[in-house]
Amino acid sequence: DENEVQEKKRPYVKKPLNAFMLFMKEQRAKVVLEGTLKESAAINQILGRKWHALDRSEQAKYYEMARKEKELHMQLYPGWSARDNYAANSKKKKRKRETSVSNPSNQDCTTAKKCRARFGVEAQNQWCKPCRSDFDSPSEKTHAPIVESLEIKQKVEPPPL
Secondary structure (H helix, E strand, C coil): CHHHHHHHCCCCCCCCCCCCHHHHHHHHHHHHHHHCCHHHHHHHHHHHHHHHHCCHHHHHHHHHHHHHHHHHHHHHCCCCCCCHHHHHHHHHHHHHHHHHCCCHHHHCCCCCCHHHHHHHHHHHCCCHHHHHHHHHCHHHHEEEEEEEHHHHHHHHCCCCC
16 A cells, blocks of 8 residues: 555654653663662552652752753744644554454454353363463462362252252
């Protein structure tokens, strides 16, 4: 399609950074050097606390930087909208979804119901690979004796009269 070729030619334009993102960009290296933390989520938490600890005048510096960055972005990319990026991704996702639906044997549970609910425990040979490995996981095995004992009790006990 010509539309697909045009979409590929159009560069991906990132949104301008907001005040907090500019603060994070500036402070991240300092936080990493201060502590032994390597996880991004933990570093982000610390940066969030530091941001909230700043008084308004210190935050104003970053809000001003963000405003300037937004103005520059508008000059560089007039008529650009953040929605432009989302439209491109949704078309890719839709195309991927259509191909997986057309080939159900290799479908990795993109539908709402998982293989266990769709086919049942007895038909594990029809399950996709992720569902089979999830079912064989240690957490599932720890619950297996409980489930089996419940099934046995249900089978052994005579029905109430």
